[in-house]
Structures are given as C-alpha cells and as structure tokens.
Amino acid sequence: MTTPILSIRDLTVDIPTRHGILRPVSGVSYDIAAGEILGVVGESGAGKSMAGNAVIGLLNPPAHISAGEIHLNGKRIDHLQRDQMRRLRGKEIGMVFQDPLTSLNPLLKIGDQLTETMLAHLDITAQEARKRAIAALEEVGIPGAAERVDSYPHEFSGGMRQRVVIALALCAEPSLVIADEPTTALDVSVQAQIIALLKKLCRERGTAVMLITHDMGVIAEAADRVAVMYAGKLVELGPVRDVLTTPLHPYTDGLMGSTPLASRGKDRLHQIPGAMPRLDALPQGCAFHPRCPKAQDQCRHDPAPRIEDGAGRAACFFPLAREEVA
Amino acid sequence: MSLVSIRSLTRIFDVSKPWLNRLIERKPKALLTAVSDVSFEIEEKTVYALVGESGSGKSTIGKMLVGLLGPSSGAVEIRGVDLARETDAQKVDDVRADIQMIFQDPFASLNPRWRVRDIIAEPVAARGGETGGLAEKLLEQVGLSARDAGKFPHEFSGGQRQRICIARALASEPKLIVCDEPTSALDVSVQAQVLNLMSDLKDEFGLTYLFISHDLTVVQHMADRIGVLYLGRLVEEASPDALFDDPKHPYTQMLLAAAPQLGAFGRDVPPPTGEIPDPINPPPGCAYNPRCPLATDLCRTERPELREVRDARVACHFAE
Numbered sequence: 001m002t003t004p005i006l007s008i009r010d011l012t013v014d015i016p017t018r019h020g021i022l023r024p025v026s027g028v029s030y031d032i033a034a035g036e037i038l039g040v041v042g043e044s045g046a047g048k049s050m051a052g053n054a055v056i057g058l059l060n061p062p063a064h065i066s067a068g069e070i071h072l073n074g075k076r077i078d079h080l081q082r083d084q085m086r087r088l089r090g091k092e093i094g095m096v097f098q099d100p101l102t103s104l105n106p107l108l109k110i111g112d113q114l115t116e117t118m119l120a121h122l123d124i125t126a127q128e129a130r131k132r133a134i135a136a137l138e139e140v141g142i143p144g145a146a147e148r149v150d151s152y153p154h155e156f157s158g159g160m161r162q163r164v165v166i167a168l169a170l171c172a173e174p175s176l177v178i179a180d181e182p183t184t185a186l187d188v189s190v191q192a193q194i195i196a197l198l199k200k201l202c203r204e205r206g207t208a209v210m211l212i213t214h215d216m217g218v219i220a221e222a223a224d225r226v227a228v229m230y231a232g233k234l235v236e237l238g239p240v241r242d243v244l245t246t247p248l249h250p251y252t253d254g255l256m257g258s259t260p261l262a263s264r265g266k267d268r269l270h271q272i273p274g275a276m277p278r279l280d281a282l283p284q285g286c287a288f289h290p291r292c293p294k295a296q297d298q299c300r301h302d303p304a305p306r307i308e309d310g311a312g313r314a315a316c317f318f319p320l321a322r323e324e325v326a
Numbered sequence: 327m328s329l330v331s332i333r334s335l336t337r338i339f340d341v342s343k344p345w346l347n348r349l350i351e352r353k354p355k356a357l358l359t360a361v362s363d364v365s366f367e368i369e370e371k372t373v374y375a376l377v378g379e380s381g382s383g384k385s386t387i388g389k390m391l392v393g394l395l396g397p398s399s400g401a402v403e404i405r406g407v408d409l410a411r412e413t414d415a416q417k418v419d420d421v422r423a424d425i426q427m428i429f430q431d432p433f434a435s436l437n438p439r440w441r442v443r444d445i446i447a448e449p450v451a452a453r454g455g456e457t458g459g460l461a462e463k464l465l466e467q468v469g470l471s472a473r474d475a476g477k478f479p480h481e482f483s484g485g486q487r488q489r490i491c492i493a494r495a496l497a498s499e500p501k502l503i504v505c506d507e508p509t510s511a512l513d514v515s516v517q518a519q520v521l522n523l524m525s526d527l528k529d530e531f532g533l534t535y536l537f538i539s540h541d542l543t544v545v546q547h548m549a550d551r552i553g554v555l556y557l558g559r560l561v562e563e564a565s566p567d568a569l570f571d572d573p574k575h576p577y578t579q580m581l582l583a584a585a586p587q588l589g590a591f592g593r594d595v596p597p598p599t600g601e602i603p604d605p606i607n608p609p610p611g612c613a614y615n616p617r618c619p620l621a622t623d624l625c626r627t628e629r630p631e632l633r634e635v636r637d638a639r640v641a642c643h644f645a646e
Binding site for chain 2: 043044159160187188189190191192193195196197199214215216217220221240241244254255256257258260261268269270271275
C-alpha cells in the first residue's frame with residue numbers, strides 16, 4: 001500500500017478551562033489516500049471540525065493538540081512552528097469553509113486574492129499567476145472568467161462565491177483539501193453543483209479530500225469512505241456503502257434511522273433518546289451508553305474499544321450483528 | 327370548507343435606493359416581487375408544506391398568513407375571514423387567536439431575560455387569560471420537565487429550545503401553526519425527535535400546519551399536500567406520493583434529482599445548471615425558462631397558468 005496523503009494517529013485535542021480539561025477530540029485515527037474523499041460525519045459538538053482544524057493548525061488557543069501525530073505525505077506536521085505551518089497552509093493543504101462570504105476578503109478583487117495565494121506559494125511571475133487565476137476560475141465553472149476575475153466577492157451569488165473559494169483552495173495545487181461543511185449554506189441545486197465540482201477536481205488531480213458534514217445524503221453521494229464521530233471519538237470507520245447500509249455501531253444505526261427517507265414513508269422516525277453529552281460531563285465507559293439500546297454493564301465501566309487502523313469498523317463492545325458484511 | 331384559503335396572493339417589496347440617489351443616478355424604482363399570484367387552500371387538520379430554495383418566497387407567504395406582513399394584492403382568508411380587510415375587530419381578534427408561529431432559530435426566538443414559564447404563558451397572558459400551571463402542563467406535553475419552567479432559555483440545548491417554542495405556540499390553543507423551517511437549525515437525531523413530537527401533537531390537538539422547509543425529505547415525511555415555489559410562484563402542487571413518484575414540472579424534477587440521496591453511492595449525474603434569476607428582473611414568461619430543458623418561445627413570452635394535470639396542479643405549458 002502506498003503512503004496515504006494524510007495520516008492521523010491517536011489525535012487528541014485538549015482545551016484547558018477553569019473547571020478542568022475538555023477533550024473535544026479524543027484518540028482519533030484515520031488515513032486519507034490520494035484521490036480519496038473521506039467523509040467525516042457527526043452532530044454538532046462531535047469534534048469533526050475540531051479535528052479538521054487541528055490538521056491545518058488553526059486551533060484557537062487554549063485548544064491544542066495534546067497527544068497523537070499527524071503526517072502529511074509522510075512528514076510529521078503536528079509540531080511545526082507557526083511560520084512553517086503557514087507555508088504549508090494553502091500550499092499543501094487547501095481549505096474550504098462553510099460560509100463563502102466570510103472566507104473571501106470583501107475589499108479585494110477575487111483575481112487579486114487568487115494571485116496573492118499563488119505568488120506566496122509558487123515560484124511564478126505576476127502575469128503567469130493572473131493567467132492561472134483565470135484558468136482556475138474557468139475550471140471551477142465560472143462563466144466569463146476573464147472578465148469576472150476583476151470582480152469583488154459581493155458581485156457573486158452564494159454558489160459562485162463557493163466556487164471561487166474552491167478555486168482559491170486548489171490554486172496552489174495542494175495534496176489535501178479540507179472542506180468543512182462546504183454546502184451547508186447553499187440551496188439544494190447549487191449544493192449538487194458544488195459536490196459534483198469537488199468530486200471532479202479531486203478525481204482529476206488526485207487530491208485527497210476531508211469532507212466534513214452533518215448531511216448523510218452528501219456523504220453517500222460524494223465520499224469513498226466515512227468516519228462517524230460521537231463526543232470526540234471515532235465510533236465507526238469504513239467504506240461508505242457498508243457503513244450506511246449495514247451500520248455496525250448503534251449510534252450510526254440510530255443516525256441512519258432518524259434520517260427521513262422516501263422508502264420509509266410516513267412512519268414515525270426512529271429517534272435516539274436524549275442528547276449528546278456535554279464535554280464537561282462525559283459519562284464513564286462508552287460515551288454513547290446512556291442513549292444506547294444495547295448497553296450492558298461493560299459499556300458503562302470500560303472505555304469503548306478503539307478502531308485500530310484496518311482492523312474492525314466500529315468502536316463498540318457489542319457491534320450490531322449482520323448476516324453479511326460485504 | 328378549508329381552513330385557510332389563499333387567493334392570488336402577491337407581495338412586492340420596494341428595494342429602491344433613497345430618492346436622492348435615484349435622482350442623481352437617474353435610476354428607476356426597484357421593485358422585488360417576492361410572492362406572485364399564489365393561490366392554494368389548506369384543509370383542516372392537514373399539513374400543507376411549502377418547499378423552495380432561498381428567495382422563492384416561502385417565508386414571505388408564512389408571514390402574510392400570520393399577519394406579520396400585509397399582502398400587496400390578493401387575499402388570505404382564514405375560516406372565511408380576510409384578516410387584511412375585515413373591519414369587524416372582534417372577528418379579526420377571534421381568528422388571530424387561532425394562529426401561532428414557530429420560527430427557525432430557537433436561539434433568536436426566545437427572550438433570553440424571561441423565564442420559560444413567562445415565555446410559554448405569554449400568548450395567553452397577553453389576552454388576559456388564566457395562566458396558572460399552564461406552562462408546567464405544556465412543558466410535559468412537549469417532553470420536557472415541569473421543573474424547567476423556572477429556568478432561562480440559555481440553560482437548554484437547541485432541540486429543547488425548539489420544544490419550548492412549540493409549547494409556547496400551543497399555549498393559546500391555536501388551530502393553525504405556521505412552522506417556518508422548524509428543524510433546519512437542528513441535528514438529524516434531534517430533528518427526528520422534534521418531527522415526531524409535531525406529528526403527535528397534531529393528532530392530539532387536531533392541529534393544522536403550514537410547514538415551510540427547503541428540505542424535501544422532511545417535507546415528504548410530514549406533508550399531506552406539497553406546494554413547490556420558484557421565484558415567488560407556485561409551480562406545482564400535489565400530494566407527496568404524486569410529487570415524488572411523478573414530478574410534472576421540470577423544476578420539481580430538477581429539485582428531486584439534485585437532492586442528495588442516501589442510497590446513491592458515488593452517484594454521478596450531471597448537476598443542474600444555472601441559478602435562481604434576479605427577482606427584481608425576473609425573466610419574462612415562465613420564470614424557470616432560462617434553466618429549463620423544455621423551454622420554447624412560448625415559455626419565454628407567456629406565463630403558464632396553474633392547471634390540473636392528473637392528480638396535481640402544475641404551472642407549465644408542457645406538463646401532461
């Protein structure tokens with residue numbers, strides 16, 4: 001097996017507070033290979049964005065990585081200095097955030113924002129950068145790119161802005177793109193366009209993508225593999241088809257059951273009782289046990305098993321039995 | 327007789343610059359037609375859902391229904407009373423008492439300085455009704471504890487706050503509740519809890535919902551009848567089964583194809599083209615014609631009327 005683009009091992013993020021240490025990400029491990037889209041799902045507070053921010057070195061102090069390692073292209077990056085990390089960001093790792101309006105500078109023409117990024121990271125002239133900026137805008141499907149390159153962000157619609165942000169994330173040809181809820185602020189038809197664009201670009205360039213979202217439908221359509229997070233821990237990891245059709249962890253199963261589906265008609269939705277525990281009041285044992293229909297004594301006392309890479313899909317003592325897990 | 331009858335409802339917003347700017351720049355007035363000639367009826371004890379993308383006018387219709395906005399033309403009749411034109415104050419007041427609203431953002435729609443007890447009892451207290459023990463009873467009905475009445479909104483999670491909003495909406499024993507994206511701000515598992523609760527309460531109290539949402543799967547789960555809006559116009563209206571099995575308007579077909587599907591692993595369909603046009607200068611004829619694969623000259627000149635096509639009402643020249 002070739003080296004994965006991104007490799008996270010036992011990543012733990014701590015936030016020291018006056019009332020003790022909060023742990024929004026706890027012992028998370030996964031890899032993303034070249035050209036692969038890894039979907040990271042979970043509800044608010046599950047730690048999915050926090051893990052993404054840890055990878056690109058954008059944790060807000062006092063949050064910090066307290067254990068674990070992050071490797072990018074085989075090089076360890078979790079202990080880099082600020083200026084080393086800054087050189088990496090944009091060049092090796094591109095980032096697409098949820099709100100396209102706040103991730104663009106409203107006072108700069110989009111062409112200037114694109115050329116600035118390229119001049120900072122690539123060894124090219126200003127003319128060459130401008131040419132590439134227009135090509136990048138064309139690639140993400142902005143009509144009339146040669147004229148639009150001199151427009152300001154407010155002159156674009158939401159979907160077009162998100163295309164600009166994607167062009168910006170990809171213009172220095174990074175090997176990894178972290179897309180944090182890239183379509184949550186967009187309408188359904190525009191969302192379909194953006195997802196199709198992300199898939200096309202990463203297939204053509206072999207970019208690895210970490211797609212963070214809460215929308216199971218988006219994951220099903222875009223991702224190759226999926227990582228399900230709950231209360232800071234990875235609870236299930238596997239190929240998207242297996243995880244979504246035959247979930248092994250009771251939480252994934254509950255999540256799938258509570259998603260309204262055409263085939264279920266108007267029957268009552270399955271609901272997971274209760275809510276995700278707060279970080280300052282995590283239960284002992286498996287964090288999911290108070291809501292789990294299959295919880296037993298062991299779940300209440302022993303920490304849940306961890307998903308070691310390659311072995312086992314679900315972090316659960318009693319994974320749901322399935323006749324066939326293909 | 328249907329509970330709500332909306333006839334040729336239109337709402338125009340004036341989004342012009344101030345008159346001095348217009349004078350200097352020689353610009354005409356800019357008028358945005360948010361809702362254009364929409365008609366539909368809501369039967370008692372059913373759920374009518376409005377779906378559409380941003381800017382389609384679904385929230386504007388909801389606000390006109392509860393009276394937060396007045397119509398520019400057309401009428402909203404509730405139990406036969408036109409709230410905007412009725413002169414008998416007593417009648418208006420009676421009808422008003424039967425309508426309540428649930429908003430999208432449970433963080434913005436609860437007063438942070440009020441205790442939950444006062445928030446929930448307000449619709450009744452404002453009319454001088456008896457409020458003793460009311461909040462406690464309603465809290466238990468929506469799945470919270472009676473002890474929560476003394477707490478403040480910040481002590482609750484998003485899903486619990488939305489339950490408080492629902493309890494408040496129920497306080498005055500309304501017949502019609504307008505729900506504007508009630509679960510859009512919630513996580514999937516919490517959304518399931520709130521949707522189930524809303525279904526239960528509907529059966530228990532005989533409620534009628536106008537359910538506004540952009541999420542097709544949620545709408546399909548909740549609605550008895552669905553209206554699809556595009557650029558302020560009703561383009562299709564049908565029962566969920568008819569709409570999802572056999573969408574007749576090209577826009578509805580596009581919307582259904584674009585919605586992410588759980589079973590569609592690695593689906594690679596060509597995504598829809600184009601975006602919603604500028605509502606200040608909508609295209610002539612059918613508003614969908616610039617993006618429509620079927621569009622002809624007729625579509626570019628003449629606006630299609632809503633007409634019966636088998637089990638649905640469709641505004642398309644070519645639907646059959």
